[in-house]
Amino acid sequence: MTTTDLATAREQSTPQRSTPPPDADSTVGRTMAGLLRPYYSSFAAVVTLQVLGALAGLMPLLAVVELGRTLLAPGPTDHGHVWFVVLAGAVGLFLRLLFTAASSGIGHIVDGQVQLTFRRQLAAQLGRVPIGWFSRRGTGELAKVVGEDVSAVHPFIAHTPGELVSAFVVPLGSLIYLFAIDWRLTLITLIPVVLAVALAPLMMTPTRLREQEEFDAGMGRIASSVVEFVQGISVVKAFGGRERVHRRFLTAVDDFVSSFFRMVRGLAGIAAGMQVALSPPFVLLVVLIGGTALITTGDMAAADLLPFLLLGLGLTAPVAALGHGFDDLQAARRAIGRIRDVLEVQPLPEPTHPATPQGHRVELRDVRFGYETGHEVLRGIDLVLEPGTVTAIVGPSGSGKSTLVQLLPRFFDPTHGSVTLGGVDLRELGSRELYRRISFVFQDVRLLRASVADNIALAVPHAGFDDVVRAARLAHIHDRILTLPRGYESVIGEDAGLSGGEAQRISLARALLADAPVLVLDEATAFVDPHTEQAVRRALATLEGTRTILVIAHRLETIAEADTVVMLDNGSIVERGKPAELLARNGRFAAFWQAQLSAIADRTEAHSGMRQGGEPR
Ligand SMILES: Nc1ncnc2c1ncn2[C@@H]1O[C@H](COP(=O)(O)OP(=O)(O)OP(=O)(O)O)[C@@H](O)[C@H]1O
Numbered sequence: 001m002t003t004t005d006l007a008t009a010r011e012q013s014t015p016q017r018s019t020p021p022p023d024a025d026s027t028v029g030r031t032m033a034g035l036l037r038p039y040y041s042s043f044a045a046v047v048t049l050q051v052l053g054a055l056a057g058l059m060p061l062l063a064v065v066e067l068g069r070t071l072l073a074p075g076p077t078d079h080g081h082v083w084f085v086v087l088a089g090a091v092g093l094f095l096r097l098l099f100t101a102a103s104s105g106i107g108h109i110v111d112g113q114v115q116l117t118f119r120r121q122l123a124a125q126l127g128r129v130p131i132g133w134f135s136r137r138g139t140g141e142l143a144k145v146v147g148e149d150v151s152a153v154h155p156f157i158a159h160t161p162g163e164l165v166s167a168f169v170v171p172l173g174s175l176i177y178l179f180a181i182d183w184r185l186t187l188i189t190l191i192p193v194v195l196a197v198a199l200a201p202l203m204m205t206p207t208r209l210r211e212q213e214e215f216d217a218g219m220g221r222i223a224s225s226v227v228e229f230v231q232g233i234s235v236v237k238a239f240g241g242r243e244r245v246h247r248r249f250l251t252a253v254d255d256f257v258s259s260f261f262r263m264v265r266g267l268a269g270i271a272a273g274m275q276v277a278l279s280p281p282f283v284l285l286v287v288l289i290g291g292t293a294l295i296t297t298g299d300m301a302a303a304d305l306l307p308f309l310l311l312g313l314g315l316t317a318p319v320a321a322l323g324h325g326f327d328d329l330q331a332a333r334r335a336i337g338r339i340r341d342v343l344e345v346q347p348l349p350e351p352t353h354p355a356t357p358q359g360h361r362v363e364l365r366d367v368r369f370g371y372e373t374g375h376e377v378l379r380g381i382d383l384v385l386e387p388g389t390v391t392a393i394v395g396p397s398g399s400g401k402s403t404l405v406q407l408l409p410r411f412f413d414p415t416h417g418s419v420t421l422g423g424v425d426l427r428e429l430g431s432r433e434l435y436r437r438i439s440f441v442f443q444d445v446r447l448l449r450a451s452v453a454d455n456i457a458l459a460v461p462h463a464g465f466d467d468v469v470r471a472a473r474l475a476h477i478h479d480r481i482l483t484l485p486r487g488y489e490s491v492i493g494e495d496a497g498l499s500g501g502e503a504q505r506i507s508l509a510r511a512l513l514a515d516a517p518v519l520v521l522d523e524a525t526a527f528v529d530p531h532t533e534q535a536v537r538r539a540l541a542t543l544e545g546t547r548t549i550l551v552i553a554h555r556l557e558t559i560a561e562a563d564t565v566v567m568l569d570n571g572s573i574v575e576r577g578k579p580a581e582l583l584a585r586n587g588r589f590a591a592f593w594q595a596q597l598s599a600i601a602d603r604t605e606a607h608s609g610m611r612q613g614g615e616p617r
Pocket residue numbers: 135136371372377395396397398399400401402403404
């Protein structure tokens with residue numbers, strides 16, 4: 001490459017203005033209100049119909065009261081009035097049914113729409129977030145957001161507004177009616193409600209809140225110790241740590257029991273007091289005592305006691321409904337918070353005018369990256385990967401090898417500096433173009449629940465069967481596939497379970513078929529078996545000369561055959577060059593090489609010792 005080429009390449013690679021992908025900002029400002037805004041008019045209809053239903057629902061109650069008062073009143077009964085009251089009660093009942101059914105129907109339709117929209121938005125967002133973002137999240141966590149958390153909005157949308165509205169409208173209507181009959185007995189009837197409301201703040205004193213927090217934390221500790229136990233059960237069994245893990249679980253349970261007792265001791269008296277105050281016998285007792293006092297002093301007609309006995313019981317409903325509604329609201333708020341957290345993850349920006357790379361030379365310039373702010377994992381990497389060469393990255397665990405190679409398929413964008421392909425910053429490449437040019441095989445292999453052939457042809461859906469087989473042969477997995485129940489048509493996870501090494505070879509076949517000019521490879525240590533190792537080495541040998549290859553190397557053979565070795569330590573390149581030259585330099589790489597050699601020698605010695613020891617004498 002000439003200096004002019006380089007200058008042009010640099011010019012091209014300067015990141016131009018990037019815009020978020022279409023649709024990304026359509027859900028910006030995703031507060032709970034923002035997320036629900038499109039449904040405001042439907043909510044208004046739900047609430048209005050509920051109010052009408054609740055008011056209509058008062059009519060049968062008032063009719064019963066009015067009927068009692070008319071029939072108990074001295075003198076002849078007005079039959080016309082009685083029938084009118086009965087009819088009004090029946091019409092009220094019918095209207096209540098009509099309005100609440102309509103409200104509930106609309107509420108459930110809106111709920112379905114909201115849940116569908118949330119799930120669609122989440123699905124679209126999960127397709128946009130950086131691939132690397134997934135590595136920090138468990139599948140269970142995401143499944144919970146898309147499943148459980150979205151469902152948690154159901155009571156909030158379909159039930160809570162209706163319940164809250166009717167819990168307030170009915171007592172309010174009753175109260176107005178009761179005031180019209182006798183304001184003094186109305187005030188007396190309200191005593192239980194006032195008592196309950198006065199007790200409520202005692203449940204929220206700093207001590208009570210601290211006890212509730214301890215209770216929640218205790219529950220969390222039990223859950224995590226159970227999860228830890230279940231997830232690691234095989235390791236725990238094999239290495240005999242059962243007592244220790246059991247002990248942790250038992251301690252968590254003991255702690256929980258004592259925090260539970262503390263909380264119950266603090267709350268029991270107040271909760272019982274509230275329950276007694278709101279209970280029908282107490283309400284009736286208060287009304288009867290007050291009513292008797294007013295009747296015996298001649299201040300109120302005996303028949304007027306009836307509405308207080310009938311309607312007084314309903315006055316306590318808002319307090320109870322507030323409790324339930326508040327719980328539902330809190331649960332929905334937490335769920336929507338988690339949904340919002342996912343929707344707010346910044347997608348990697350897509351270019352408005354994608355550029356076309358010239359060739360497949362990869363260059364990293366002063367690349368810095370950290371998963372958390374203030375903690376850099378890569379500290380200024382300058383690296384050029386020439387087409388047709390193999391670059392092997394080596395370095396101690398945690399030195400940043402995986403992070404570095406993951407920047408090529410754009411799992412993350414560097415926080416500083418740039419990664420260019422053919423002179424174009426990766427941020428200026430469309431993602432389709434990027435994955436056409438860069439393919440990868442990492443340790444964390446993901447296979448789809450689809451046929452083996454479809455898994456291999458993932459990047460090239462129209463690939464011919466012969467091409468799929470050729471890639472599988474190259475990846476040393478063809479023979480194994482033929483032993484599966486339906487060969488290449490076997491569905492992974494249904495017809496066939498594959499070992500870690502086999503899954504890796506399928507993923508290698510996928511990358512080979514994709515035929516991208518740049519291949520990024522993690523020569524995994526986790527699953528690797530002799531077949532996979534052979535496959536990787538054979539593939540590397542086949543591809544050499546045409547591909548730009550970056551490999552995290554663990555095998556001495558791979559390292560020795562690489563064109564360039566890059567030694568990474570603590571996020572920086574500490575040595576680079578041809579393997580032989582580096583060995584001769586006797587520096588960090590040579591020490592690393594020696595350490596690997598002695599580790600292999602130790603392993604071989606231990607192995608042969610075991611074999612000798614195990615041989616029959
Ligand atoms: N998803 C992540 N979130 C936060 N920190 C991370 C994440 N992945 C890696 N790290 C941290 O970044 C540093 C570099 O990790 P990286 O996996 O790149 O090293 P490595 O050289 O590939 O290690 P190994 O050889 O053990 O796989 C480590 O300190 C690691 O703890």
